[in-house]
Amino acid sequence: MKIRSVLVVCFTAISLWAFAQQNNASIHGYVTDAEGNLIEGANIVIEGSGRGVSSKSDGYYEIRGLSGGTYQVKTSVVGHKTTSQEVRLGEGDSRLVNFVLEAEVSQLSEVVLSGHKKEKYNVENVSSTLRLNQELIKIPQNIQVITDDVLRDQQIFGMREGVGRNVSGVMVMEHWGNYARINMRGFRIPAFRNGMNFTSQWGPVAEDMAMVERIEIIKGPAGFMLSAGEPAGLYNIVTKTPRATPGREVTLSTGSYGLQRATLDVGGKVDKAGKLLYRFNAMGHTQKTHQEYGFHDKYLLAPSFKYLFNENTTLTAQYTYQYSKVPELGSPYVFSPKGYRDVPRDFSISHPGIDPSVNKEHSAFVTFEHKLDRNWRVTAQLGYLSGAQESSDIWPDAVNENGDIYRRLYIFDGEEEHKLGQVFVNGEVQTGPVSHKILAGLDVGSKDILYDWAESHRIDPEDHPFNIYAPDNSHAVIPELDRSTSLRKRASDAGTIVGQQYTAYYAQDELGFFDDRLRVTLAGRYTNLDESSWSGKTSDGKFTPRAGISFSIDDNTSVYGLYDQAFLPQAGTDRQGNTFDPIEGNNIEGGIKKKWFDGRWNTSFSYFRITKENMLTADPEDPVNNSIQLGEVKSMGGEFDLRGEITSGLDLILNYAYTDVRISKDTDPEVVGKRVSGHARHMSNGWLKYTLQDTGLRGLNVSMGYLYMAKRATWDSVWGIEGAQTLPDYFRLDGALGWSNEKFSVALNINNLLNEYLFSGSSYSDGQFYSQQSEPGRNFRLTLGYRF
Known part of the structure; x- marks a missing residue:
């Protein structure tokens, strides 16, 4: 034997x-x-x-x-x-x-500045900033890409406008100020820029699309990028970088609420040999908003250079400055004792005498890439971000049944500094019949974040409250906020200094069998993280595994399965003085991906189940002052995404997601089974564009799009307030008409065609009143572009 x-x-x-x-x-x-x-x-x-x-x-x-x-x-x-x-x-x-x-001669009229390529809604590969040396269809994970062509066609100007309309299950949440809070699969996802994590509590500043090449949405944990974060995934902004092909374009936009906007995008070779390339993006934007006293003024400067030492080695340097000015934070919210849509959608609790909130942000990247040979490449990158916010926040002390409120103005200043570094290698080797795609690297980072919201003043006198049904600002007294001491001292006194330092090591091997038809991914990441905040200090070191499998049924169809982990540190101690273990997020996911008609369009379907364990819940022995680790939340659902050119001239994006997020364990049996805020059970969106081909009207295009959400979970979902109003279903219809040739383009977009009163919100203060944020009614944007 x-x-x-x-x-x-x-x-x-x-x-x-x-x-x-x-x-x-x-x-x-x-x-x-x-x-x-x-x-x-x-x-x-x-x-x-x-x-x-x-x-x-x-x-x-x-x-x-x-x-x-x-x-x-x-x-x-x-x-x-x-x-x-x-x-x-x-x-x-x-x-x-x-x-x-x-x-193709018939396609020449569709050449655009972005790479001098035909417009497309789908791509075959992720950007190099995601580190994965593999086609999208072969990666055992649901990754969606919003291309620059989608951003252009929909006239998306800011980060908050573009994500929820183009990817399944992604929701843009309510916010204070000019940053993008994006939820997916029920949880807030971190904000990456060029593969680096710039997330903070209220940051970074929402990117203007004048600097953006594409937006990549990675669903579920991504151990090759991050483990210390929410298990729902992340989004990665890829900024514009130099290209060898010269490109020059200027656009001018006007529209509703006094919109005036201009962008400039120029680039090409600096020297005749083409060793040094450059690109410069600039933007200026001013606009009122649909709410009284509302406005948004901003500008952007983004130069970048790339030096080609030889065909194997490049060095890229990027710098971006963003300036943003909006009204005081909190002003987009309105309040009512009766419920939603109780006041006109242009109503505001703001006051014209309050100083605006100003954000200034500097960010820089230096990226070194070197091909060791045709199979191996090393990448090293340094990232830096410095942001400063001088602002205030308006919020009511209470809302009375007759509509009287007493507004309170808080100081809300902040600073943040991020210093990040990474180095990683990609390689391919063959061991007999088995191929290996190897990724390994090191991530380090340091974040220093300060906030001051300690000082506050009531602006409405006792005998003259502000009434939402009969607004009158004549009696309000606007205080002078005290900024005589440094922000760091104010934050130190208030205990609102947040710090984070981390080091992470990771390695991944994708093994290919049977001519790479079967691929098995085995990976692990060890993260050591020290964090301090107003809730205490914590230090955690944790290994998070990652395992995936993908099988190509044919060259255009693959199925996959994935298990991945993430963790979230938790500060503080229980009643016995024991420190809390980090939250563990476990994701199990499976799906099928398919390319249709030579890759002109693709589809993907995924099923996921996320479990967040070790969450804090009230200690039954002392529920007011202490917590224990027993809580658990489960998120599950399915997602479908379609994007690409269905037939000549007809481009389509179509998405649907079912998401259900509930508490699965808690010391209080009353809340087990309750839905968690930050998601809609049903979400669907679509965008259809048709461009006339080979006619006298060649280049003329017409588009239509929608966003639909049903059974939205509000912030009070867990509280279970009896009789609280639920959010109605959401439906928004948009349309566009455009024309372009080699030199000129014109685009007219009309959003909220049906002029619906659209909003999000929740009951507040144990159901005593309601808060909401509304969206504009029917509005338009008209953009003229010239390429030279």
Whole structure:
């Protein structure tokens, strides 16, 4: 029996070795257009074999595991003519085969500044800032990308406008001030910029789209990016960087509420050799809002440079300055003793004599990339962000049944400084018939955040309250807020200094079997994190595993499964003085992805279940003063996403998500099963654009889009206030009309076509009154663009 086993093992090993020797040839190269621009997402297929790959962000492709022979290799991408070459390989050959694709004449009218490419809603690969050296369809996770073409078509100007309309299950939450609070799968997700975590309690400043190349939404924990955070996922803003192809564009916009906006995007080569590239983005924006006294003024400066030492080594430097001025924080909220929609949607509790809130933010990145050889690459990046906020916050002390309120003005100043660093390597190796895509790296970071909201003054006299049904600001007294001492001293006195330092090590190996049709991902991340805040100090070190599997049914269809973890530190102690363990977030996810019609459009469906364990809940022995770790929350649901060009000239985004988030464990049985705020059970959105082809009106396009939410969970969901009003279903319809050619473009977008009274909100103060934030009624944006 032992001899037979040994023979079987030896025979298997010899067979695998022989198989590897017979399939060790490869084809690799670059895909470019006629002007020499590298093309991402081109499909390179060996005809008759079912084997194929997509070109990466640098235009590079490689097909491995081939035996000797003659192959017909075909390359295609939307907007360019398909081409093919005959390639002869000997055993063990590695043949360089480059492709130069000619543009389709019928598509030339759709050339735009962003990379001089045809507009597209779907992409084949994630950005290099996500570190993954793999096609989207093969990654065992639901990742969605909002392209610059979507942002342009929908005339999205700010981060808060663009995410919830284009990805399944993503909700933009209520907010104080100019930052984006984004929820997904029921929890707030961290804000990344170029692969670096700039999240803070009230930051970073919401990015203006003039600086944004794409928005990447990673659903579920992403151990290759982050473990110390919410298990729902993250979003990554990819900013615009230099390209070798010259590009120059200016846009002018006008619209409702006195909108005046201008953007400039120029770039190209600094020197004749093309070693030094530059890009400069600038934006100026002023606009009132639909609410009385509301406004938003901002501007942006974003220069960047890239130096190409050689074909293997680059250095990129980026700097961005954002300035934003809005009314005092809290002013978007209105209050009523009766319920929602009790006051006109343009109503405000603000006062024109209150100083505005001003945010100033500097951010910088330096990125070094070096290809060690055609299989290995190292990337190192430094990131820095400095933000300052001088502002105030208005909020009512109470809301009486007759509509009287006494408004209180709080100081709300803040500063934050983030210093981040990362270095990682991507590599590919072959061990017999098994391929390996390896990712390993180190992340370090330090965050120093200060806030002061200690000082406050009532602005309405005792005998002259402000009445929401008969507003009168004539009796209000606006105080002078005390900023005579430094913010750091004020924050120190108030105990509102937040600090965080972390170091994380991670490694991931994606093993490919059967010519890479079956892929198994094994990864782990160890994070050591020290954190201090007004709730105390904590220090945690935790290992979080990650395991995934993905199988390609054919070249255009894959199924996957994933298990991943995240954790959230918790400060404080229980009644016995024991420190609390971190919250553990566990995500189990599975799905199917498919590309249709040569990758023109794609679909994905995913099912997920997230469990957050070790959450704090009231101590039954002392519920007022102490907590214990027994709480648990479960989030589960399904998501569907479709995006791309359905047929020539017809682009579509269509999404749906079912999300249910509930308390599954607590010391109080009354709250078990209650829904958690921050999600809608049903969410769907869509955007359909049709561009006329090969007619006298070529370049004319018309679009229509919607956003629908049903059974929204409010902030009072857990409180279970008897008789509290529920939020009505939400439906918004938008439309657009545009035209463009090689030089000029014009776009008219009309949002909220049905002029619906749209809002979010919740009951407040144990159900004594209601708060809400409203959205604008029917409004328009008109943008003219010129490329030169």
